[in-house]
Amino acid sequence: MGRTLDEVMAGLPAERRQAVKAKAEELLHEVEGLRALRVLAERSQEQIADGLGIKQPSVHKIERQADLYLSTLRRFVEAAGGTLELRVSLPGEGTILLTGIGDLHS
Template identity: 55%
Template structure:
């Protein structure tokens, strides 16, 4: 009969067991996608749909997307009660946080005067 993973790990030297446990803890902090993130937050798709003012099937579609706008990701993360932070890691440099990337309202307010933004929204709504 085969051995279990726990039995195999128990037979390893203590320092190797510690390394396995450390890596396990790292992996526990990573998530595969938005669905898992939502489940960790204890939210249902219907909760997210309500917060985003969309229908539940649209939440399902967002969760299955491999590529999306940062503004969509930011809104989704905020709807589950989180805060999106974007960090850039460059070689031989400390981590850099990008501010306001994916925040449409902050960018639009800086780039376009208020009447221009309103005109663009009105134009988009009539398409």
């Protein structure tokens, strides 16, 4: 019979268990695509559509697009109740918060 996850984790050194837990937390904060973001935000396509002032089929289309204007992405995230931050990682510079991108009011 196989071992359970708890049994496997218990057999790891403490440092390795901590690394696994940290990676699991990191992955929980990553979502793939706008549909997953909407589901995480507990919003329906209709609710997002209302927030964007569009019809539900348009939300479905946006969720399936691989390439979006940042202004569309920002509005979608805001309709889901969030805020959009764009961070850039540059070698030797670390992570930089890029502002004013996709903001139609700038």
